[in-house]
Amino acid sequence: MPVAAALVLAAxxxxxxxxxxxxxxxxxxxxEENGEDGDGExxxxxxxxxxPIVIGRISALEGPYAAGAEDGERGVEMVLEEFDHEVAGRxxxxxxxxxxxxxxxxVDRARKLxxxxxxxxxxxxxxxxxxxxxASYAHDTEHVTIVDAASGASxxxxxxxxxxxxxxxSEGAMWTAPLxxxxxxxxxxxxxxxxxxxxxxxxxxVGGFLEGFCEAGGELASTHWVPLGESDYSSVIASIPDDIxxxxxxxxxxxAVDFLSQAIDFGLEKPIIGxxxxxxxxxxxxxxxxxxxxxxxxTSMVYPPSSADVYEWQDFVQRYQxxxxxxxxxxxxxxxxxxxxxxxxxxxxxxxAGGVVEEDDGESLRAAMSExxxxxxxxxxELNENRQAETDVFISEVVENDGELTTELREVAEQVEQxxxxxxxxxxxxx
Numbered sequence: 001m002p003v004a005a006a007l008v009l010a011a012x013x014x015x016x017x018x019x020x021x022x023x024x025x026x027x028x029x030x031x032e033e034n035g036e037d038g039d040g041e042x043x044x045x046x047x048x049x050x051x052p053i054v055i056g057r058i059s060a061l062e063g064p065y066a067a068g069a070e071d072g073e074r075g076v077e078m079v080l081e082e083f084d085h086e087v088a089g090r091x092x093x094x095x096x097x098x099x100x101x102x103x104x105x106x107v108d109r110a111r112k113l114x115x116x117x118x119x120x121x122x123x124x125x126x127x128x129x130x131x132x133x134x135a136s137y138a139h140d141t142e143h144v145t146i147v148d149a150a151s152g153a154s155x156x157x158x159x160x161x162x163x164x165x166x167x168x169x170s171e172g173a174m175w176t177a178p179l180x181x182x183x184x185x186x187x188x189x190x191x192x193x194x195x196x197x198x199x200x201x202x203x204x205x206v207g208g209f210l211e212g213f214c215e216a217g218g219e220l221a222s223t224h225w226v227p228l229g230e231s232d233y234s235s236v237i238a239s240i241p242d243d244i245x246x247x248x249x250x251x252x253x254x255x256a257v258d259f260l261s262q263a264i265d266f267g268l269e270k271p272i273i274g275x276x277x278x279x280x281x282x283x284x285x286x287x288x289x290x291x292x293x294x295x296x297x298x299t300s301m302v303y304p305p306s307s308a309d310v311y312e313w314q315d316f317v318q319r320y321q322x323x324x325x326x327x328x329x330x331x332x333x334x335x336x337x338x339x340x341x342x343x344x345x346x347x348x349x350x351x352x353a354g355g356v357v358e359e360d361d362g363e364s365l366r367a368a369m370s371e372x373x374x375x376x377x378x379x380x381x382e383l384n385e386n387r388q389a390e391t392d393v394f395i396s397e398v399v400e401n402d403g404e405l406t407t408e409l410r411e412v413a414e415q416v417e418q419x420x421x422x423x424x425x426x427x428x429x430x431x
Contacts, residue, residue, distance in 0.1 A: 057076070058099050058124030060125065060127055061073075065101055067254075073096075082344070087350045088353075103133030120357050122134070134148075135157070138162035138164050141164075147167075154207065158418070166346075168381055171388065172201045177419065183213065187298065189271070192219075193241060193244050194224065194247065196224075196275065197251060206248070222240070240270065246272065247270050256283045257288060273298055285330060294398045299407070302391060303337045313378060
């Protein structure tokens with residue numbers, strides 16, 4: 001999907017809405033499952049007789065995560081094809097607002113959607129700081145239901161969680177919690193440094209990793225923080241201490257590409273432990289020298305390697321590849337599956353509420369989602385008391401297979417629970 005300030009996507013519907021291919025809610029649904037196109041162009045209206053349901057979407061199609069956001073849009077397209085462009089007998093219209101990962105822009109886009117476009121539903125955002133900002137905004141717009149697309153700050157659903165904010169994926173600290181003990185027990189790394197972007201999601205990633213790592217007896221030698229969008233890592237690499245076993249790196253998008261390329265140029269010889277976005281598809285398949293420095297990196301992610309035969313993951317990968325043979329990655333990224341799961345959860349919730357959204361300011365929809373569970377391509381999804389999903393985490397290693405870089409599954413941590421601590425920036429082991 002091209003970058004745009006706002007794209008209005010009108011959806012169409014089939015005559016008979018077949019049940020979605022991958023996962024249906026564990027409740028008695030009143031109708032079929034349907035959806036909408038995300039290609040940036042309006043489609044002709046179909047046969048749905050109800051009033052259109054308008055969903056505002058906020059996606060970071062600008063900035064360091066633009067490639068990931070574009071892949072997230074592919075995940076949304078997959079849902080809309082499954083739902084055949086309508087939900088609960090109502091054709092769907094989607095208004096897509098482009099953000100740049102900053103909280104100010106995300107809130108500006110949300111206000112535009114609510115105050116000018118009159119939406120009652122928002123799907124977004126991508127980045128952790130954006131998620132924190134929209135969760136705060138949700139308190140001021142109680143009639144609007146917000147379903148998080150992919151953001152992972154721990155504070156979003158732990159610090160005064162808004163009753164109208166739902167996150168159908170686990171958060172950043174949960175993704176790295178199993179990795180800390182793993183690198184001690186399985187890799188023998190007992191003393192590490194950390195490098196991360198200095199904003200909410202990497203704060204959670206570092207916090208989750210260090211909590212388990214330090215509890216298992218690990219030592220933290222130093223921490224290194226950079227702004228989101230940093231392109232020069234020469235001074236950071238030069239300051240990494242020599243007396244460490246490895247460095248944990250929580251960077252993503254273009255930041256990850258720049259670091260991994262420069263790590264070669266500036267002589268970083270220590271093993272790298274990957275945060276959840278460091279070696280995703282958007283990074284491994286990027287241009288440049290990344291491939292020279294990633295083999296052997298162990299990471300933990302919210303989705304499995306493409307070859308893993310778990311849940312309905314193989315079906316999802318195959319359909320992604322069939323739908324996007326040219327413009328997509330060879331394997332779907334973190335953002336594709338998170339956008340897919342979150343947007344599908346919203347549509348399933350609308351079905352469970354019988355299409356009732358505007359009439360009761362979203363109360364029926366929020367009640368339905370709070371009680372709903374369904375089998376996603378990466379495992380079962382349901383929400384805890386904070387309206388936060390707790391999911392499996394997949395520890396993987398980057399390997400070369402027939403000349404191509406991919407990841408290989410090492411361990412699955414099942415249904416990792418949300419921690420009690422809303423992690424902020426850490427510069428020492430948590431007490």
